[in-house]
Amino acid sequence: MVSGDIARVRDFVRDFLTGAQAARGWAVSERAMDVARLVASELATNVCKYAPGPCLVDLETDGTTLGIVMWDSGAVLPVAYAADPTRIGQHGLELVLMVCQSFEVRQETIGKSLRALIALTDAPDSITSTRG
Secondary structure: OOHHHHHHHHHHHHHHHHHHHHHHOOOOOHHHHHHHHHHHHHHHHHHHHHOOOOEEEEEEEOOOEEEEEEEEOOOOOOOOOOOOOOOOOOOHHHHHHHHOOEEEEEEOOOOEEEEEEEEOOOOOOOOOOOOO
16 A cells, blocks of 8 residues: 555545445434544555555445454554653554544454444434423
8 A cells, every 4th residue: 555545545435435325325424424534544544654565445334333444464463552742643543542433453364454433423412401
């Protein structure tokens, strides 16, 4: 993967979700679209920087969540560092962990796979009103 492919991955996610909206009538919030593209971009950036050889991106949805699965041939598993506001760079996995419902890393026979799960709609507002 080269740096130009990162934009292609973001576009692939956008096109997939837009197609799911049109074909199935599934709701995808604007925030979910942005989060999905951000997560895909961060995962693709890590592949571009740290994993030699080929990679695969797979998207799956049930209409309520989007699974982004990225496989690459690199053997080194990603690590989220402790929060450090003075650190420059290497915050991508921290961001992914903050915005996903779940995230898992699996060592594969060759390489590894990363799976991020994202809600496609925003949580309803939790503020309740009371009358006095």
